[in-house]
Amino acid sequence: MIYGLRDLMPGSEHEVKVISRRFDLPNSASIDTYLANEGYQAFLKARKMTQDEIIEEVKKSGLRGRGGAGFSTGMKWSFVPKNIQKPRYIVCNADESEPGTCKDRLLMQFDPHEIIEGMMIAGLAIDAHKGFIYIRGEYRFLIEIVEKAIDEAYARGWLGKNIQGTGFDFDCVAHSGAGAYECGEESALLESLEGKRGIPRIRPPFPAVAGLYQSPTILNNVETFATVPAIILKGGDWYHALGTPKNGGTKLTNISGHVKRPGCYELPLGISLRKAIYEVAGGMEGDKKIKAIIPGGSSTPMLVPDQLDTPMDFDSMAKQGTFLGSGGLVVMNEDTCMVEVALRVMRFYSHESCGWCIPCREGTTWLKKMLTRFHAGGGEERDINLINELAQAMLGRTFCPLGDAAAMPMISAVKHFRADFEAHLNGNKCPYEGRQ
Amino acid sequence: MxxxxxxxxxxxxxxxxxxxxxxxxxxxxxxxxxxxxxxxxxxxxxxxxxxxxxxxxxxxxxxxxxxxxxxxxxxxxxNEKIHTARKTTLEFLLTNHPLDCPVCDKGGECELQDMVFRYGAGGSRFVEEKLHVPEQKWSPVVYYDAPRCILCYRCIRICNEGMGVGALGLNYRGVNSEIVPNKGDHLECEECGMCIDICPVGALTSGAYRYQTRPWEMTYVATPCAHCGDGCKVTLSVRNNQIMRGNNRDASGLNGEFLCIKGRYGYDFTHSAERITKPRVRKNDELVECTWTEAIAAAAAGLKAAKTHGVIGSTHTTNEENFFLQKFARQGLKTPHIDHRRSADFPALMDALAGRPATPSALATSRDVLEAPAVLLIGNNPTDQHPMLAWNIRTAVRLRKQHLYIVNRASIPLVAQAEAAKIAKAGEEIEELERFRDALAKEKDVVIIFGSEVKGADITKLVAFGDTLPGHTRYIALADNANSRGAVDMGVLPDLGPGYQPAAQAGMALDEMLAGNLEAFLIVGANPARRYLIQAGKAFVVVQDMFLTETAQIADVLLPSAGPYEKGGTVTNTYGEVQRQKLGLLVNGAKTDLEILSLIARAMGFDLGAANAATQSNEVFEEIRRSVKGYNIAAAALWTGSAVPAVTLNGAVPHRDRPDLIASSNDTLFTSGTLGRYCSALSAVAEAKERKNPEGIGK
Amino acid sequence: MTFSAPLEKRFARMLQSYPQKRSALVPMLMYAQDEVGSLTDEVIAEIADRLGVTVLQVNEVIGYYSMMHKKPLGQYHVQVYTNISCMLRGGFKVWDHARKTLGIGHKQVDADGRFSLEEVECIGSCCWAPAMQVNYDYHHNVTPESFDRVINELKKGGGQ
Missing domain, CATH: 3.10.20.740 (Ubiquitin-like (UB roll))
Incomplete structure (x- = not known):
């Protein structure tokens, strides 16, 4: 069934609604609602700006990639070479697959035109006239919504040739994926979009220089593109001020796990973990203690309660040795078995490893097998160190970041929760069984 | 710089x-x-x-x-960081790699073994269960054992990029990733076995070799391949006078790492049960086995008794054998009637190029094809008839952006690599070249390669066309067999002696000989009875061959000859590159054609030299170097295994044009004249039944 | 072979949408699979032909993506999510319950081809966990009881 906004975004007084500001309007996905509420005005404004001015405004906003890597969006756009005589492309990464993350789907469901407009502005910035929205295959209902939005935009002259008489042409296509976490990695996504297996590419060259069909390509996350119209309309400085220095703006944040009010919230960057968990998400279910927090999707190293006062922005998280990532906060209570968590996470990475490189392909599977045995009570003391050593052996040595994504949670699990591992030794069954 | x-x-x-x-x-x-x-x-x-x-x-x-x-x-x-990284990567690899090295074909020559030996750890910390999937048979010659596969993707790339076939793919993902063949459970391809050769481990193994031997039990002999005119080297792995394997991992020849199915698997004619290993003489209209002494005496007597003789040479025997054969004919039997089955008009080409300096040569070598900025290919289907040439062109197009232009009577596979291709009607190839004139005029240097479709006067026209191109234009004429070029160079022709010098007396060509009334024939390594009607009993026929061919069956004396892998000597490929053939093994009962000829010569009282069986090949080669124009080549380079181009001639070659005699036998990848009929591996693969060269090629 | 008129229309649009037609491969396979029920040899050959790629290249792609399958699934393909956020909120309980209720295991199809079951990775419903999907239809905050309600509805012939 298709769930409504109330089911998905419980709401909080801490929210600052920028990209979600239209979500609450009736028929928010329709072009009429969009046009009646500042829709496509940013495009018209950007049309009057130079390419450099657009990029400069985005740089000023401090907008950093909302897919997880947190790279400056304006910088990324500025890397597209001006002198290459090739078509340029805009690609929107809507392959939202990072466990803990379910934010882009709301943008597609409630305000698809915002994404399209963001892509069009990117098109203006680099003289691209074609955009693709790569949506994970499981999100079929969203593909239908986005396709409908695209059709509406064509019908009303907001896509196609000579948009609204501005002389600018832009085409947009919604493209279905088919079930592969790896396709969230930008170069793998491009391979997939070219009709191939989603195996990442050797980089450099980066997509800005040689992306889709080896042409210059801007590839950003859904949320990143959706943020662009507001930045153009209200200015980079305005947007930047919503967050913290160098970490401008707001972020759709998912809070899941053992909290009272799990859901999606648009929060200003820099809000503390403590506030997010206890105030925004209503605190812990059953008022249990927090044991661990995954701050930005399953590939980010876990945090412990001591670190609850960390502001949720890119730089503060980095200082704690982890990442803001995709903004997918997973909160675990004291009755959570961290061995089981490690096992479940590793099962995922082993399943999703594309298999291209040796350390990731073999490492994830080895760890999965070992953790399965370990959790079932077949663990030995030396396995605990081995988990860490194997993860270290993958870290930084794989072909793409998936190996790191798999390794980092293991390293942090062993580091912070060694006692949980030790409790499984000597044939002991999982001490947490039945406690949830 | x-x-x-x-x-x-x-x-x-x-x-x-x-x-x-x-x-x-x-x-x-x-x-x-x-x-x-x-x-x-x-x-x-x-x-x-x-x-x-x-x-x-x-x-x-x-x-x-x-x-x-x-x-x-x-x-x-x-440094320490690197050592650890390598060690753990190898440890990761070995988690799912079966440690069945003691029975694995690759044991002893496995890159994974070598790496673990050099960079790996002695022990493993892996105690979980290994993945296992059963081995698959993809064709009679290619097997795949997925657990051994380390997913280096070399096989996929060599098939896609090197061969242009694309028969291998990668399926599934993660730890379940597997190399897969194009037809689901089997391969449909050229069966070249390049994937096996390039596999660093024992994942891809050869149907002809698997589980037969250990690599250290064999000796290795790198020698020119017995089949087409390209002159690839194949390294024979020999154990107890038996060839166990052909491959090219040492990349010792001008073919680099390339080998086609014939080079790799087409050695088993050597061990065919149908080899003739005892001489036979005709008694009461039946070929009866006899001793060598008896057979040589019978041959000598029969030849002596005849007043007129026809001599037919081979495109597979060595230069020494063909040189000696023409000497035997012209000086011994004193007959001018000598010929062989021709597939390229070398005399016409040499004649058309007369007057040019020897250097830079107007003839291109196989290496030149790799380096040429542009190639014009007229006729032929190199993918089937000259697989190394096709490989070289694909390589040059891929890595050096060579421009390929094709004129052909049919659409051949290399069209995929071509800058431009034109289909021409038979005989109109040269006119069609005009369409490429502008494009070719922009190329720096062009190598023009032509098949047997271009012959006689057309070659003159072709060279005239080539002369109008601004760069240094070079030529290659494509002839069918391992020593087709050598047979011409050695003067196994009625009108030309060795080195394209006019014969003292012009003789009858092959068709004339066989239609005439000659009293005796000496046929060495050729099977004219397959094409021409030879009436049994009409003439006295001596045949030297490995098999009981149609021609051998009508022989009065049949002398079992040694195959190409069983003797020394030199051969010249279609590019004019001379290579030393090395003795790989001995097959009981057979003698080299050179030894047989010299035995007959002695029995007939001819003094032709080369009397000592042990050294005769070298003696004849020295005579060739001294006396045959173009063959005064560096012996040291030849002796150390190089391919040495014969020196290009620059004088006119007065010859009798017989374009009608020039035709390719149109072998496919899976046929190779008589030799191919006795190669079980070639006929075993499913593709052999379907494969045909397109209509019109090679005529 | 030809597909239904609406699908042919979709394919025709797809072929115009991409500068290189091979780009249409993944979505074409997905939509063809939805219509035909699985990626049969005939479908594969047809799509390979339309896009100018080899059957091998299509198979390489099919084997890579976890939503593509060459054997038919049940009329209702029940996918239960057990990744981290779902696991924390009882995803495995739902999974165990699903196996018991439907009487089939991971990647199995029931005897009459009505239901098939698969334990799958994260589907982006982490905040409304545990989640499941029946074909493309999402169900959030699933409990064994709500699972039964969904299945019973489908058995009655309702649902998607």
């Missing part, structure tokens, strides 16, 4: 050409950076992570196979 850059590797100041990949730059400076997936000439993968190096100011280790060397770069390939 290419720009050189300085870089530091393991604290040593080194230089390399700018842009060279670090892994190659290290190699050039004597430092090995290990890798599985990196393979020179194939696309980059960065998948195996064995070549990780430590580059100054980089937070992560980098792959040496994808990093171009830059001025001032500081790199370590030999």
């Amino acid at each position: 290419p720009e050189l850059v300085k870089f530091k590797l393991n604290d040593k100041e080194l230089t390399a050409e700018k842009g060279t990949l670090l892994i190659e730059a290290a190699r050039q400076n004597g430092v090995e950076i290990p890798a599985f997936c990196y393979y020179p000439g194939l696309s980059l993968q960065a998948a195996c992570r064995m070549c990780l190096v430590d580059i100054e100011k980089r937070p992560k280790l980098a792959t040496a196979c994808t990093e171009p060397v830059m001025e001032g770069m500081v790199v370590w390939s030999d």
